[in-house]
Amino acid sequence: MNELLSKCKLKVVVHKAEADALKGLAPSDIIKAESGDKIDIGGVEIQLLHTPGHTPGSQCFLIDGRVVSGDTLFIDACGRTDFPGGNAEQMYYSLTQKLMALPDDTILFPGHNYARKASDTIREQKKTNPYLRFASLKQFLAAMGYR
Secondary structure (H helix, E strand, O other): OOHEEEEEOOOOEEEEEHHOOOOOOOHHHHEEEOEEEEEOOOEEEEEEEEOOOOOOEEEEEEEEEEEEEOEEEOOOOOOOOOOOOOOOHHHHHHHHHHHOOOOOOOEOOOOOOOOOOOOHHHHHHHHHHHHHHOHHHHHHHHOOOOO
């Protein structure tokens, strides 16, 4: 990243929970973001949605009825929580309280594509994604291997 920044005068937008993890960058190169912040890139407004669980600073990007979900929500799966900084309880709330609260017709573009299709809608994921069908945090944690 440092090499890229040396060639292009850009700012790195990162959730404040992970800003300190960026090594070798000057504070002036970093924009510490909060959930709900909006940034403009080439005339396109992007709303940041903090979705911790995979990492403390995981974010999704809302763009005109679409969500780029990074490592939080995949088609019929969700991100891992067993890495350092991962948190299954936070993942549950990011999935159920944040992403599933988006309008049903929101188009989902995951950060990885482990499915046979590149996108889906929140409506369809509510029906087919097994990680979105748990009635409680306790059930979700058990399924994720936390007993």
